[in-house]
Amino acid sequence: MTHASRQKRKSVPRNALILTTYEELENFVRAFAGGHLNLVIRVGARGLAKSRIVQKTLSKDICWIEGNASPFRIYVELYKHRDQFIVIDDVDSLHADKNGVRLLKNLCQTEPEKRVTWYTAAKGLEREGIPREFTTSSRVVIISNDWKSTNHNTAAVEDRSQVLLFQPTALEVHLRAKKWFDDPEIFDWIGERLAQIPSPSMRLYYRARELKNAGLDWKRVIPDSVGNKRTRLALELLRDETYATQEARAQQFILQGGGCRATYFNYVRRLRSVSS
The missing domain is CATH 3.40.50.300 (P-loop containing nucleotide triphosphate hydrolases)
Structure with missing residues (x-):
């Protein structure tokens, strides 16, 4: 949701x-x-x-x-x-x-x-x-x-x-954060994972920078939920050019425990809507 x-x-x-x-x-x-x-x-x-x-x-x-x-x-x-x-x-x-x-x-x-x-x-x-x-x-x-x-x-x-x-999208909040947030490593990392963010917030960027400055694992600011694991898997498959077709990626998604074929294509649509 x-x-x-x-x-x-x-x-x-x-x-x-x-x-x-x-x-x-x-x-x-x-x-x-x-x-x-x-x-x-x-x-x-x-x-x-x-x-x-x-x-x-x-x-x-x-x-x-x-x-x-x-x-x-x-x-x-x-x-x-x-x-x-x-x-x-x-x-x-x-x-x-x-x-x-x-x-x-x-x-x-x-x-x-x-x-x-x-x-x-x-x-x-x-x-x-x-x-x-x-x-x-x-x-x-x-x-x-x-x-x-x-x-x-x-x-x-x-x-x-x-x-x-x-009700801004995660992409809208991300683009707004670009005007003031000055850590490109964190900014780019969050930008690659917008589809994994359930509740967009400027505070996400503050929290990540605070953890990074403290020498802690700042990448934990995005929860590692079941939905996020599926999103991450779908994103990795989309970027993997060794697969000739989306159907081949969908089959790999199933084999790696992501869910059914329809679930894969739902995540693909969500990822593309975030990046557009």
């Missing part, structure tokens, strides 16, 4: 736009920075540089909220940074909290000036000198690894948002 198909099996917002390239993702971030989009929810696996792209594009007048921030703390930050860009990063529990969802519904209003309210924890607000309601023109990006469509309230947020599901 590919990374993309596994992602689709998880809870995916019904109106999500599926993006597969960094260029597409950057175009949406630029549109947000230009004032054309009000609320953007970006969903995607970890290690794909989602946050870095936003940081690079929204270089000023930005409030970045991340980690275990509670809805109350987010309300406080929204007030303190009224009319600025707001990025809520990796706060995956926000959409599952009723107060968090209420805040999101406030922020996804279509009017330029949005009314944001908080009617509980009054003493906490008084201590910080913050009113129970205020208006703001802030536009918001939510970066989530696993956005869940839990009820009609989150559905209302999704319907008023641009929901982007980022």
Whole structure:
């Protein structure tokens, strides 16, 4: 099963736009920075540089909220940074909290000036000198690894948002890594094994370099699973020019325990799609 198909099996917002390239993702971030989009929810696996792209594009007048921030703390930050860009990063529990969802519904209003309210924890607000309601023109990006469509309230947020599901291929991530990764040995080795990578991630390159610098076996960053062994066998047979035909390679694939003829040709199609 590919990374993309596994992602689709998880809870995916019904109106999500599926993006597969960094260029597409950057175009949406630029549109947000230009004032054309009000609320953007970006969903995607970890290690794909989602946050870095936003940081690079929204270089000023930005409030970045991340980690275990509670809805109350987010309300406080929204007030303190009224009319600025707001990025809520990796706060995956926000959409599952009723107060968090209420805040999101406030922020996804279509009017330029949005009314944001908080009617509980009054003493906490008084201590910080913050009113129970205020208006703001802030536009918001939510970066989530696993956005869940839990009820009609989150559905209302999704319907008023641009929901982007980022699903780059291993090749797309590899080409992006080429812009910054400076170890050609590791880069080329990973490039030859893209079909063996179940979950594309920039962190794969960092981990390999860290292990190499420590004098450890950095090639173990790609798991040696049954699927990877079959991929490696199919790749070796494809590159072996001593075989006159693909049928001959398929027979050797069977003899070496890779599986049946159909399995070999499935791996060949996958390898060619990655390299194209």
